[in-house]
Amino acid sequence: MSAFAGLLDGPRARGAFLIRSILEPPWSLRIQDRAPLTLVAVVRGSAWIVPDRGAPGTGAASTTSGASAATAVPGTTAPRTSAATAGTGAIRLGDGDVAVVRGPAPYTVADDPATPPQAVVQPGGCATTPAGEDLCEALDLGVRTWGRSPDGPAVLVTGSYRSPGEIDRGLLAALPPLLVLSSGDLDSPLVPLLREEITKDAPGQEVVLDRLLDLLLVSVLRAWFARPGAEPPGWYRAQRDPVVGPALRLLHDNPAHPWTVASLAARSGASRAALARRFTELVGEPPMTYLTHRRLALAADLLREPGSTVEAVAGRVGYASPFALSTAFKRVYGASPRAYLSDPSPGGSA
Known part of the structure; x- marks a missing residue:
């Protein structure tokens, strides 16, 4: 994807x-x-x-x-x-x-x-x-x-x-x-x-x-x-970049994988430093920050599915434990996953 x-x-x-x-x-x-x-x-x-x-x-x-x-x-x-x-x-x-x-x-x-x-x-x-x-x-x-x-x-x-x-x-x-x-x-x-x-x-x-x-x-x-003359955001243009494009696809295809900048770089055919620099320049944030935001956005969606639990969702989006997911979720969304479900409009930005 x-x-x-x-x-x-x-x-x-x-x-x-x-x-x-x-x-x-x-x-x-x-x-x-x-x-x-x-x-x-x-x-x-x-x-x-x-x-x-x-x-x-x-x-x-x-x-x-x-x-x-x-x-x-x-x-x-x-x-x-x-x-x-x-x-x-x-x-x-x-x-x-x-x-x-x-x-x-x-x-x-x-x-x-x-x-x-x-x-x-x-x-x-x-x-x-x-x-x-x-x-x-x-x-x-x-x-x-x-x-x-x-x-x-x-x-x-x-x-x-x-x-x-x-x-x-x-x-x-x-x-x-x-x-x-x-x-x-x-x-x-x-x-x-x-x-x-x-x-x-x-x-x-x-x-x-x-x-x-x-x-x-x-x-x-x-x-x-x-549309002709469109000026899309950096992440949209980055999809066609020979270095950043493959890395973006890897992150979206398998966000739960324990990615590192080094492993992304190896799969993308670039050095670690080159990928980190190019990714931040085009996308607007470092690869691991982008991955965190992507995982938490997926978690927010999965938590709304009937019967979902924080433990099950944590494993599906790449967190080792419910505690790890809750900590990251609260840091970005401003509330724990359970509090977010009862009121999905807290502060915080992804």
């Missing part, structure tokens, strides 16, 4: 928040649900996404593919759109475009960047007025659908992962705060299919929607990394 395939194998939505929004202008939704990752697809009309530039991390480059973006977003080359969007980092989504927003920083989705928020989406998915009054019942339009009128010209489908544990942390770290893929670059039937399935109330429908959200995320990211 390649490093890229390994990361894309990570998304595992579990009871994801999915909603269809039918909106009439002027409309503006302030999103502060603290979701680690959210997909927003425009299935009719258009929308603007405005990052909260006062929040940590949102000043980083947002990336677009065929969408209209304000020049204030560092690293983009789209023409200036208007005085209203200058300096906001706002990005316009057209019919069929999909945005991926990395949390937990808040952001706004609106018909126009200048429209003040009329509703605030809170953790858990319920909406309130900016003053805190509940809007869930007032905006209810049926199964997983909300808005003020069923005939609104703008229709969005939104899916949010509720927990960081549902997505590989390496994948989260590789993504910009906001990326947009145009409909022309996403050759997939998944958005129309999700649009149709989101309003069904059939047995097991939550599982169907979870899997569709995972598939859509994988499809969007695969297309985003493959």
